[in-house]
Amino acid sequence: MTTDWTNARLHIVTGKGGTGKTTVAAALAVALASNGRRVLLSEVEGRQGISQTFDVPPLGTEETRVARTAGGGEIVGLSVDAKAALMEYLQLFYKLGRAGKLLEKFGAIDFATTIAPGVRDVLLIGKIYEAGRRRKDGKHRGASPAAYDAIVLDAPPTGRIGRFLSVNSEVADLARVGPIHSQAGSITTMLESDGTVVHIVTLLEEMPVQETVEAVHDLREKGLHVGAIIVNMVRPPYLDDAALDQARAGRLHKPSISTQLSEAGVKVTPDLLDGLLDEAQNHALRVDLEREQLAILEETGLPIYQLPALPDGIDPGEVRELADALIEQGMVK
Structure with a gap:
């Protein structure tokens, strides 16, 4: 290469x-x-x-x-x-x-x-x-x-x-x-x-x-x-690998997320919390897909550069x- x-x-x-x-x-x-x-x-x-x-x-x-x-x-x-x-x-x-x-x-x-x-x-x-x-x-x-x-x-x-x-x-x-x-x-x-x-x-x-x-x-x-x-x-991923694993499996800790949102001044409702967890899961799946596609590109043996x-x-x-x-x-x- x-x-x-x-x-x-x-x-x-x-x-x-x-x-x-x-x-x-x-x-x-x-x-x-x-x-x-x-x-x-x-x-x-x-x-x-x-x-x-x-x-x-x-x-x-x-x-x-x-x-x-x-x-x-x-x-x-x-x-x-x-x-x-x-x-x-x-x-x-x-x-x-x-x-x-x-x-x-x-x-x-x-x-x-x-x-x-x-x-x-x-x-x-x-x-x-x-x-x-x-x-x-x-x-x-x-x-x-x-x-x-x-x-x-x-x-x-x-x-x-x-x-x-x-x-x-x-x-x-x-x-x-x-x-x-x-x-x-x-x-x-x-x-x-x-x-x-x-x-x-x-x-x-x-x-x-x-x-x-x-x-x-x-x-x-x-x-x-x-x-x-x-x-x-x-x-870039919004979550680290550990959080991505939890989001992918739908295992993010709801009480902890609810507490952090409340401390940030956000009024937490069940619909808001469920929506955020769905977004987190979709984000984890997107990160998985992008990593799979990057691996396919790497198989070409060509140098790869990334632009934000x-x-x-x-x-x-x-x-x-x-x-x-x-x-x-x-x-x-």
């Missing part, structure tokens, strides 16, 4: 819908940007999750700074759009210029980005590939330092991540030769290198954990490097709190 990702510059974050994937991707970007680093945080699903998380105006297709860190680091946001990426691609490889605008006017761009989903994914990841190769001087080769120290990609959910990252096989039947075929091959080389890791966000619930385990297996079969499992929205549930919602301050938790646990060095 390794947590040494010093060679990784591209961190792909996936997870079942509702697990807080975008929030975790943002927190990882902030953590990576500590110590003065420049990080690109990109999304490909058009949901404007980055702008909502950092409370900034909606992102366009241009790279835009969304936050700075206390150590002088910078997070740049990008919402990759398939149509814009295709227009840029056509200009880069075919110098279409105004002809590309004409294709868009007649709906050819929409057709190309919807009828051929494999090509669409190549275009989306291709934009990330280009950003990763770009140097500070704007060129893609030379001695100039990289434009970004790290890139975090808020990727599609676990149900689609394997296919999304299998760009080479996806376009094999559509483009056996030519620039698209060549670019797909270059992207595959990047994705399968030790410079790329895929992190999976989950909750300690049965369905997200099942999807996580399946995604780990699928990604490994495809030759991709799975990095960490990040358990989000973790709630934040009851007041997510804003830039909470994102930094989660970033600090990732640093403290050693995910980011």
Whole structure:
């Protein structure tokens, strides 16, 4: 089990819908940007999750700074759009210029980005590939330092991540030769290198954990490097193990609880006391379930990091709190 990702510059974050994937991707970007680093945080699903998380105006297709860190680091946001990426691609490889605008006017761009989903994914990841190769001087080769120290990609959910990252096989039947075929091959080389890791966000619930385990297996079969499992929205037990045992068995001492409530100024009624005991039993069962799910995740052999549930919602301050938790646990060095 390794947590040494010093060679990784591209961190792909996936997870079942509702697990807080975008929030975790943002927190990882902030953590990576500590110590003065420049990080690109990109999304490909058009949901404007980055702008909502950092409370900034909606992102366009241009790279835009969304936050700075206390150590002088910078997070740049990008919402990759398939149509814009295709227009840029056509200009880069075919110098279409105004002809590309004409294709868009007649709906050819929409057709190309919807009828051929494999090509669409190549275009989306291709934009990330280009950003990763770009140097500070704007060129893609030379001695100039990289434009970004790290890139975090808020990727599609676990149900689609394997296919999304299998760009080479996806376009094999559509483009056996030519620039698209060549670019797909270059992207595959990047994705399968030790410079790329895929992190999976989950909750300690049965369905997200099942999807996580399946995604780990699928990604490994495809030759991709799975990095960490990040358990989000973790709630600590309210009772110690002895009290949990009693609550689970329905053996909590009613007179003692009644006395403590009365001393706290609470008017105790039989219904209130029975309701609290039921809540305690349900809490014990939930803790049992979460521990079972954590044990299943541990069987993958991957490093696991836990982020706390934040009851007041997510804003830039909470994102930094989660970033600090990732640093403290050693995910980011």
